[in-house]
Structure formats: structure tokens, C-alpha cells
Amino acid sequence: MDSNTSEILKSIENTKKIISKLQITDDFLPAEYAILDYQNDQLKEVILNGNPL
Numbered sequence: 001m002d003s004n005t006s007e008i009l010k011s012i013e014n015t016k017k018i019i020s021k022l023q024i025t026d027d028f029l030p031a032e033y034a035i036l037d038y039q040n041d042q043l044k045e046v047i048l049n050g051n052p053l
Helices: 002-023 033-048
Strands: none
Touching: 002 033
């Protein structure tokens, strides 16, 4: 894995940590943040495993 890929994955994890702090309650995350979290999961999947489609 090259350094750019490592930096992207690190950034995704940092974003997910920030998003988790924005939760209003344990089971409620505002829609915009939930979408961003989902997109980050998808991006990480593509980076690690190739195109999932």
C-alpha cells in the first residue's frame, strides 16, 4: 500500500471519529452525517478491496 493510500485511509478513520462525536444520542445521527459516514465506509471498501460492484 502506498503512502497516499495510507493517508486516505487515515483521513477516513479520523472523519469517522469526528462523526461519531456528532451523534445526538447513541442511536441518532443527523442524516447529513450518516450519509457522510456511509460514503466513507464505501470509499474505504473500494480502496481496500477494489470496486464492490
